[in-house]
Amino acid sequence: MAGDSVISPQRSKDFGKLDHGCDHYKRRCKILAPCCNKTFPCRHCHNETSNSLSNPKDHHDLVRQDVKQVICSICNTQQEVAQVCSHCGVNMGEYFCDICKFYDDDITKGQFHCNDRGICRVGGRDKFFHCEKCGSCYMVDLRDNHFCVENSMKSYCPICFEIDATRMPAEYQFEVSILCNDCNSTSTVQFHVLGLKCRKCNSYNTRRVTEPANHCHTY
Numbered sequence: 001m002a003g004d005s006v007i008s009p010q011r012s013k014d015f016g017k018l019d020h021g022c023d024h025y026k027r028r029c030k031i032l033a034p035c036c037n038k039t040f041p042c043r044h045c046h047n048e049t050s051n052s053l054s055n056p057k058d059h060h061d062l063v064r065q066d067v068k069q070v071i072c073s074i075c076n077t078q079q080e081v082a083q084v085c086s087h088c089g090v091n092m093g094e095y096f097c098d099i100c101k102f103y104d105d106d107i108t109k110g111q112f113h114c115n116d117r118g119i120c121r122v123g124g125r126d127k128f129f130h131c132e133k134c135g136s137c138y139m140v141d142l143r144d145n146h147f148c149v150e151n152s153m154k155s156y157c158p159i160c161f162e163i164d165a166t167r168m169p170a171e172y173q174f175e176v177s178i179l180c181n182d183c184n185s186t187s188t189v190q191f192h193v194l195g196l197k198c199r200k201c202n203s204y205n206t207r208r209v210t211e212p213a214n215h216c217h218t219y
Contacts, residue, residue, distance in 0.1 A: 013084065013091040018105050020073040023188070024199070027103040029085075029092035032069040032078065033062050039071060044199070048190070056167060067101040122200070168192055177210040 021027045022041035030039050033046050040046040043062040051059045070092065071078045077087040083096035083103075093103025095111045100120045104111060110124035114137055117130060121137055128137045133148045168191065176191050180198035186209065187199035195204040 012089045015088075015090050016074050017091070017094065021105065025103065026105040027093045028073045028090055028105065029070040029103055030073060031062075031067050031101070032071065034066050034068060035060060035062060043067075052173075052190075064100050064102065070101075070103075176208050178206040179209045181205045181207065 016028050018026045019028075022045055024042050024044045027042070030041055031043065031046075032039055033043075036046075036050070038046075040049070040062075043064050046062045050061070053059060067081060069078055070081055072085040072088060072090070072092060074090050075085060075088040077085060079086045081098065081101050083091055083093060083098075085092055091105075093105060094107045095104045095109075096102070097111075097113045097120050099113060099118070102111075102120050109122040110127070111120055111122050112125035112128075113120045114128075114130055116132070117135070117137055121128065123139075127140055129140055129143055130137050131146070131148065134146075138146055172191055172193070174191050175188050176196065177186060177188050178196045178198065179186050180201060180203055182203040182205050183198060183201040185198065185200040189196050189199060196206045196208065197204055198206050
């Protein structure tokens with residue numbers, strides 16, 4: 001019957017939810033990187049690709065706010081950034097931030113946008129507060145119990161700079177699994193002798209939990 005083919009608006013928006021995306025995010029769209037005019041599942045995928053290029057001068061990170069176009073993973077329609085696909089009507093991300101151009105179907109993370117910090121965070125809006133002096137977000141338990149460093153998030157990090165400037169030899173081009181001692185999350189990252197950054201909270205307070213496959217090193 002003709003009526004059997006009609007999909008309700010809610011069913012249509014949920015179609016393909018959690019079935020698409022990459023290792024970083026579950027989402028139903030890809031982004032068009034304006035810096036290199038190439039398509040990637042997310043900005044982390046872009047950064048991993050561009051920063052693994054043989055010529056260091058080609059290394060660059062995608063500025064998330066610069067993304068203007070996305071491609072729906074369900075109908076393959078390229079369009080302006082929006083939560084709902086203009087062609088097939090699905091939610092390209094159950095969580096969507098128009099400021100960060102950020103999509104994620106896994107809303108169990110408790111994503112929220114911090115207007116003061118200017119980025120999206122995870123963990124639940126009610127569990128964090130923004131410290132005006134530090135310029136950073138902390139868990140509410142630290143509201144009166146953290147060491148304030150004025151504009152700490154606007155300072156250039158020497159660790160990040162040194163890691164970016166130190167390219168690992170070919171024999172060290174592999175990934176390892178790490179455990180973050182700050183947020184207790186696990187992630188897989190590119191190995192670097194100077195530091196391993198957590199993909200969830202960007203902390204370097206991490207430790208390796210697995211050895212890379214087919215690699216044996218003497219320390």
